[in-house]
Amino acid sequence: MAEDRQTYEIDEAQESQYARAPLIDQEFLNDIMELVDTESQHALVNIFTDLHPADIAQVINNLPHRGGKYLFELLPIEVASETILELSEGVRENLVDELSSQRISDIVDELESDDAVDIVSELDDDVAQQVLRQLSPEDSAELIELMSYDEESAGGLMGTEFPIVSIDKTVEDAIRSVRDTAEDTEDIYEVLVVDENGALSGIVDLKSLLLHRPDVPIKDILEDDAVSVDVYLDQEEVAHLMRKYDMLTVPVVDGLNRPVGIITFDDIADVLHDEAIEDMERMSGLSDHEEVQSTVFGIAKSRFPWLLVGFAGEILAAIVLWSFSASIERVIISTFFIPIIMAMGGNCGIQSSSIVVRGLATGEIAFTKTFVRLSKEFLSALISGTALALLLFGISAFWFQDYQFGLVVSLALLVVMTNATLVGSTVPLILNKFGVDPAIATGPFITTTNDALGLFIYLAFLTLIYL
Amino acid sequence: MAEDRQTYEIDEAQESQYARAPLIDQEFLNDIMELVDTESQHALVNIFTDLHPADIAQVINNLPHRGGKYLFELLPIEVASETILELSEGVRENLVDELSSQRISDIVDELESDDAVDIVSELDDDVAQQVLRQLSPEDSAELIELMSYDEESAGGLMGTEFPIVSIDKTVEDAIRSVRDTAEDTEDIYEVLVVDENGALSGIVDLKSLLLHRPDVPIKDILEDDAVSVDVYLDQEEVAHLMRKYDMLTVPVVDGLNRPVGIITFDDIADVLHDEAIEDMERMSGLSDHEEVQSTVFGIAKSRFPWLLVGFAGEILAAIVLWSFSASIERVIISTFFIPIIMAMGGNCGIQSSSIVVRGLATGEIAFTKTFVRLSKEFLSALISGTALALLLFGISAFWFQDYQFGLVVSLALLVVMTNATLVGSTVPLILNKFGVDPAIATGPFITTTNDALGLFIYLAFLTLIYL
Numbered sequence: 001m002a003e004d005r006q007t008y009e010i011d012e013a014q015e016s017q018y019a020r021a022p023l024i025d026q027e028f029l030n031d032i033m034e035l036v037d038t039e040s041q042h043a044l045v046n047i048f049t050d051l052h053p054a055d056i057a058q059v060i061n062n063l064p065h066r067g068g069k070y071l072f073e074l075l076p077i078e079v080a081s082e083t084i085l086e087l088s089e090g091v092r093e094n095l096v097d098e099l100s101s102q103r104i105s106d107i108v109d110e111l112e113s114d115d116a117v118d119i120v121s122e123l124d125d126d127v128a129q130q131v132l133r134q135l136s137p138e139d140s141a142e143l144i145e146l147m148s149y150d151e152e153s154a155g156g157l158m159g160t161e162f163p164i165v166s167i168d169k170t171v172e173d174a175i176r177s178v179r180d181t182a183e184d185t186e187d188i189y190e191v192l193v194v195d196e197n198g199a200l201s202g203i204v205d206l207k208s209l210l211l212h213r214p215d216v217p218i219k220d221i222l223e224d225d226a227v228s229v230d231v232y233l234d235q236e237e238v239a240h241l242m243r244k245y246d247m248l249t250v251p252v253v254d255g256l257n258r259p260v261g262i263i264t265f266d267d268i269a270d271v272l273h274d275e276a277i278e279d280m281e282r283m284s285g286l287s288d289h290e291e292v293q294s295t296v297f298g299i300a301k302s303r304f305p306w307l308l309v310g311f312a313g314e315i316l317a318a319i320v321l322w323s324f325s326a327s328i329e330r331v332i333i334s335t336f337f338i339p340i341i342m343a344m345g346g347n348c349g350i351q352s353s354s355i356v357v358r359g360l361a362t363g364e365i366a367f368t369k370t371f372v373r374l375s376k377e378f379l380s381a382l383i384s385g386t387a388l389a390l391l392l393f394g395i396s397a398f399w400f401q402d403y404q405f406g407l408v409v410s411l412a413l414l415v416v417m418t419n420a421t422l423v424g425s426t427v428p429l430i431l432n433k434f435g436v437d438p439a440i441a442t443g444p445f446i447t448t449t450n451d452a453l454g455l456f457i458y459l460a461f462l463t464l465i466y467l
Numbered sequence: 468m469a470e471d472r473q474t475y476e477i478d479e480a481q482e483s484q485y486a487r488a489p490l491i492d493q494e495f496l497n498d499i500m501e502l503v504d505t506e507s508q509h510a511l512v513n514i515f516t517d518l519h520p521a522d523i524a525q526v527i528n529n530l531p532h533r534g535g536k537y538l539f540e541l542l543p544i545e546v547a548s549e550t551i552l553e554l555s556e557g558v559r560e561n562l563v564d565e566l567s568s569q570r571i572s573d574i575v576d577e578l579e580s581d582d583a584v585d586i587v588s589e590l591d592d593d594v595a596q597q598v599l600r601q602l603s604p605e606d607s608a609e610l611i612e613l614m615s616y617d618e619e620s621a622g623g624l625m626g627t628e629f630p631i632v633s634i635d636k637t638v639e640d641a642i643r644s645v646r647d648t649a650e651d652t653e654d655i656y657e658v659l660v661v662d663e664n665g666a667l668s669g670i671v672d673l674k675s676l677l678l679h680r681p682d683v684p685i686k687d688i689l690e691d692d693a694v695s696v697d698v699y700l701d702q703e704e705v706a707h708l709m710r711k712y713d714m715l716t717v718p719v720v721d722g723l724n725r726p727v728g729i730i731t732f733d734d735i736a737d738v739l740h741d742e743a744i745e746d747m748e749r750m751s752g753l754s755d756h757e758e759v760q761s762t763v764f765g766i767a768k769s770r771f772p773w774l775l776v777g778f779a780g781e782i783l784a785a786i787v788l789w790s791f792s793a794s795i796e797r798v799i800i801s802t803f804f805i806p807i808i809m810a811m812g813g814n815c816g817i818q819s820s821s822i823v824v825r826g827l828a829t830g831e832i833a834f835t836k837t838f839v840r841l842s843k844e845f846l847s848a849l850i851s852g853t854a855l856a857l858l859l860f861g862i863s864a865f866w867f868q869d870y871q872f873g874l875v876v877s878l879a880l881l882v883v884m885t886n887a888t889l890v891g892s893t894v895p896l897i898l899n900k901f902g903v904d905p906a907i908a909t910g911p912f913i914t915t916t917n918d919a920l921g922l923f924i925y926l927a928f929l930t931l932i933y934l
Contacts (some may be wrong), residue, residue, distance in 0.1 A: 175678075176718050209677055210645055243736045245521055246733040291831075298844050300851050318803040340784065384770060398724035
């Protein structure tokens with residue numbers, strides 16, 4: 001029996017692999033494809049019987065479409081329904097397109113409500129209609145209601161299978177409700193308690209039910225300080241609340257404070273993960289979500305918009321340089337330092353904007369007076385800027401034996417760095433004030449702005465001294 | 468009773484605020500400081516009695532040190548122990564420095580083992596010794612053992628309070644174990660089941676215990692396919708596993724497969740969050756962890772190292788420009804396009820490196836042949852690069868009526884963009900091969916490399932045509 005368990009541990013040789021976990025690598029995938037090509041159903045079923053749905057999904061994600069489809073069709077309905085949830089979005093869409101509406105209905109029927117909604121809302125309208133018709137009237141009504149919530153709200157995340165008990169009942173009644181709910185869902189951690197109006201009064205966790213006698217009144221063991229969330233609350237707010245208050249589950253209530261669902265932490269883990277990826281994509285200048293499996297055109301499409309913004313900004317920079325061409329021609333060595341002026345401005349801008357954007361996201365920055373924040377940024381840029389300006393003065397003066405130019409370029413560097421830092425910290429605050437997502441300022445936008453601005457400052461200095 | 472509950476919902480006027488949650492803003496903080504200054508203990512205790520420890524921590528985080536310390540001293544020991552966990556690291560360190568070792572011991576005594584370890588390991592050695600001496604011998608021995616694990620391993624995350632039952636026992640015995648454990652910890656979701664050698668056989672969740680009769684043998688309701696993790700597994704691997712397999716808790720085992728602890732999802736939420744912040748910091752060129760509350764010198768210190776790396780790289784770029792100064796002087800308009808060459812190379816490099824780095828982190832990239840990945844990157848850069856090169860040819864030809872130069876600069880842009888994309892996707896793969904964290908390649912490093920390389924390509928083209 002113990003051999004059935006999967007223990008993940010560090011293999012001395014390959015730290016990132018798991019000793020006893022299925023090793024899903026290119027070789028394994030090739031073996032699977034061979035079995036698919038020879039239609040060795042029996043062997044495939046044998047291999048996949050022991051795998052976790054998340055692992056099966058990983059295999060299908062990385063097989064050619066034909067192989068993934070063949071394999072998925074072989075899975076028993078309970079496994080298929082677990083597996084489909086774990087597939088990457090693109091792979092799932094392609095796969096679902098080729099399934100019969102009956103097979104989709106069977107899968108949806110197996111799923112818990114929150115997962116069923118995710119699958120049905122990805123379907124084409126006519127297929128979705130067919131699938132809904134093949135479900136029981138209650139199931140289909142429930143799904144239609146859940147689909148009315150924004151995908152990114154608490155209502156879009158919650159499951160509707162939860163035990164519930166009235167506050168005037170006993171432990172025994174609560175256990176009965178757990179028993180009824182257990183037919184529909186695996187994951188039960190607490191019972192929601194409602195008052196005579198059906199409004200949430202609090203929760204009772206399973207541990208309390210287990211440790212109290214059946215005739216103990218619910219009101220005696222009620223936790224009445226439980227946090228709940230409104231059904232329309234944004235999923236990121238839900239994630240932050242659950243993380244802040246260390247909650248594994250949170251009840252979801254409607255406008256009359258009546259429980260309508262429950263969110264568990266595994267849903268929130270995905271939200272936190274997606275959020276992190278979104279941040280990274282925004283910072284890297286990717287506009288659409290790009291997956292490792294994306295096609296060449298998909299990649300180009302996701303990357304082009306910000307490249308175009310950058311392009312436009314640097315044409316502006318070209319115009320700045322052109323309008324100062326007299327100074328540049330006169331002091332040709334000034335061109336050698338265009339890169340350093342641009343790069344240091346860009347780096348300072350990104351550093352300060354990303355701190356401010358994160359502070360706005362976590363709410364920390366709300367406690368700091370804008371003036372204090374900007375002063376800190378300004379002073380820290382002054383310190384770093386002075387150090388690098390001195391270094392640059394030394395290098396340029398030594399290199400070209402031209403102290404006047406050394407003074408110009410190093411002073412310009414100092415001003416450009418402090419200016420870029422202030423721009424980097426101010427722009428997100430302004431965007432936020434006007435209701436624009438400040439994260440836009442962590443990407444190419446702030447770099448490009450600082451490029452044109454930095455060059456203008458540098459060349460204005462140059463012109464003042466030399467012309 | 469229902470009024471005691473905190474429901475978070477969207478306020479129409481202020482979407483990011485919660486209607487019934489305590490609104491912790493600057494005004495609230497000012498009021499608190501006034502109460503601190505007038506030493507109004509009674510009023511303060513009244514205010515904080517109703518707040519969640521996470522909210523109290525948020526207040527203390529944002530008060531001046533003197534106020535935070537005064538407030539913390541007023542908290543009853545149970546609240547203080549919950550609050551201290553939620554403080555930001557810098558604030559906690561300052562606060563703990565001024566607490567008596569007796570007060571620290573009392574706090575540590577209240578905490579669950581995993582949290583107690585976090586606090587004790589932050590103490591100075593001599594204070595930690597004093598604190599450990601004031602605990603019971605068992606508690607202190609347990610803490611010392613837990614402290615031996617790497618903070619970032621499963622052992623460093625796990626709590627050691629969990630119910631355990633032998634596989635030959637019954638539901639009743641398991642419930643007894645839950646009852647015993649409940650004296651030490653709030654959070655119990657499952658009972659670990661061990662065989663005659665003390666090795667983990669599986670788990671039984673509380674729901675099963677609740678729904679089966681006391682005399683049912685454990686082996687009949689055992690889930691023997693539960694995933695467990697080795698005590699030395701890195702915390703990020705633990706987080707990825709728990710997310711992948713949608714687990715709220717995971718048992719931790721030693722080398723003989725004996726359970727030594729349990730990790731719950733709230734621990735992992737912090738890991739996922741910290742990881743996301745780390746990524747963002749690396750991408751923004753911040754070397755130390757920078758908090759909103761950091762001092763001016765702290766800010767400068769965290770940002771300076773990457774600024775220095777950027778500085779060195781751009782001095783290299785200056786040398787490249789200098790060595791091509793003959794061409795630049797001859798075709799002065801070439802200088803106007805230095806920014807666009809640099810910026811587009813930088814943007815392409817960041818875009819492709821961040822996708823590769825993420826793919827390496829999630830393991831997805833392991834399934835793609837390097838050649839396939841690079842071909843995709845190359846082709847997508849060719850598409851975007853051609854589009855922008857045509858645009859640039861149009862602009863420069865129209866602007867300067869110089870078709871030859873238009874051809875040079877637009878061809879250079881195309882080559883620089885494809886080259887930067889290849890560099891951006893190759894460097895992380897190479898770093899990874901040599902065991903260096905590839906995430907280093909998403910920050911200023913890749914931009915700086917591409918700046919010097921891009922300018923070299925541009926000027927080499929120019930020289931070939933004009934000299």
